[in-house]
């Protein structure tokens with residue numbers, strides 16, 4: 001196990017930010033920490049990195065206890081914090097060079113790694129730019145380059161795609177996958193379920209400082225009863241039909257508003273066929289029909305009773 | 311030394327404003343010295359308006375000394391009231407008030423101690439001229455006393471007068487103390503003004519760099535790195551020190567070169583020591599600002615506000631003699647006041663005995679006290695902030 005967090009508790013006065021949090025990250029994983037804003041993701045990362053004190057619990061990284069003076073462990077970690085952390089006074093190149101040289105002594109090696117990192121985030125054309133001149137997406141990419149230039153074994157990214165244009169976002173996500181393919185273990189926090197679903201091999205869903213579910217995305221989806229979500233465009237649907245639909249086996253929720261009929265069904269086959277049959281028999285005319293498999297949002301919704309998104 | 315080197319890389323970006331201050335300062339100094347330079351030509355012609363407050367018992371030596379001064383000064387009637395004396399100085403009815411304390415003659419004849427004190431119109435070339443005359447007379451007398459301890463007053467007076475009158479090349483001999491005074495006067499002007507520039511440049515340099523290094527996000531990167539917090543801190547302090555020394559060396563050399571009468575005497579060295587001591591308190595103040603103020607704009611505003619208010623209240627822009635008592639009282643709660651006081655005392659020093667030096671070192675000590683106090687506050691603030699997170 002690369003990272004082992006057990007029973008982590010962190011309080012801010014009366015507010016319990018982390019409530020006996022447990023996390024296990026295996027080597028080679030892209031571990032996603034998914035939770036809404038304020039659920040404690042950043043606090044958890046700060047504790048894992050010994051950036052802040054915590055009240056209870058234990059943290060092991062690379063099999064050794066993590067402490068503020070555990071410099072051997074720190075040497076092999078790369079951090080990308082939620083807020084961009086670069087010197088305004090230094091250029092893109094100088095920033096990456098400096099942060100890399102905190103980890104690596106040999107100057108020539110630092111230079112080589114700096115160039116590699118610039119290439120990695122595709123910022124060759126911006127090497128001499130000062131951060132003030134960079135767009136939000138480029139700034140995020142610089143922030144990432146500063147955290148990974150020294151080729152760490154464990155990379156922790158805290159919401160690296162917040163306020164980033166879609167193009168930069170895709171670059172970042174692909175980059176993370178590439179880092180992982182090159183051998184780095186990744187811890188990735190986000191409140192965007194799509195991102196986590198897209199890149200993470202293992203996911204912990206966190207709410208109010210507590211892990212409420214953990215596993216691969218398939219495992220997580222298997223945990224809930226929802227199997228399929230069917231949506232139909234309908235111009236009119238009497239109350240009677242809605243009630244009849246609700247009586248169907250396997251269907252546990254039918255909602256109709258703003259010309260959209262939304263049916264949630266449990267796992268099982270042919271749910272859609274039964275519904276289409278029913279529509280045909282009752283001469284109900286409908287427009288587009290689409291079905292969706294459950295998302296992590298549905299997982300979150302079913303466990304906590306609220307939406308993941310704000 | 312990664313962090314140390316980065317200190318200067320960050321500083322480089324803020325150099326423009328520091329250089330503007332430096333150029334502005336050197337321009338000011340050139341302007342001022344050009345002004346005083348033209349005054350110099352006339353001062354030999356006029357006699358100094360001198361008021362003597364003699365508390366000592368009359369003696370032959372004292373009489374001869376005052377007779378001698380008559381060559382250089384016009385005696386103004388003595389005012390008994392302190393306030394009246396101050397007014398007389400202010401309106402230039404008198405340029406130089408010489409106080410001869412009780413027991414002066416005795417002390418001087420027996421131990422060679424010079425306990426005269428004076429009050430002068432600020433920056434008066436005439437006053438310096440008289441200083442030199444007084445110094446010249448007393449120094450010669452002292453030399454005789456030292457080597458001929460049994461000498462009588464009568465003999466002493468004769469010898470001194472013979473020496474002064476019989477100087478083979480009066481001009482050259484007399485020029486030397488003039489040169490010292492001129493050098494001291496330049497140093498006083500130069501370093502007093504430098505005080506203002508140091509505050510402005512330190513806040514704009516040290517504070518801004520410390521700010522950049524202690525912004526939460528950057529600090530976290532350092533804490534997460536394998537470089538220990540202590541080493542980061544030490545290298546930053548080293549960076550601050552290196553900045554301070556580079557800065558001072560540039561100005562000490564500039565001041566030395568620009569001083570037409572430059573000389574490496576005790577006064578010059580004391581001035582350098584004084585500016586070093588003052589810089590330390592500016593450094594700790596800048597450090598405090600850098601780690602507590604949370605915006606670069608605010609830091610720049612503080613730099614302007616603090617440097618200007620100290621310059622106006624501590625005697626940099628307006629001589630201390632002209633400032634009202636409450637202003638000076640307020641100013642004495644900042645090291646700038648004591649820095650200027652020390653500079654002024656150094657420039658006016660008549661002899662390097664312990665009463666004079668003690669006073670000057672006292673002023674420097676107060677500045678060191680300020681430096682230590684501000685530094686303690688800064689360290690405490692830093693610690694408390696770290697605990698909060």
Ligand SMILES: Nc1ncnc2c1ncn2[C@@H]1O[C@H](COP(=O)(O)OP(=O)(O)O)[C@@H](O)[C@H]1O
Nearest residue numbers: 012015017035036037038039040041042043044
């Ligand atoms: N320094 C702090 N002081 C007080 N409360 C804090 C502090 N930092 C975070 N919190 C609180 O802790 C909770 C978790 O915050 P955070 O870890 O930032 O969540 P996330 O990163 O998941 O958005 C929030 O309720 C937040 O308000």
Ligand SMILES: [Mg+2]
Nearest residue numbers: 041042082159
């Ligand atoms: Mg966060």
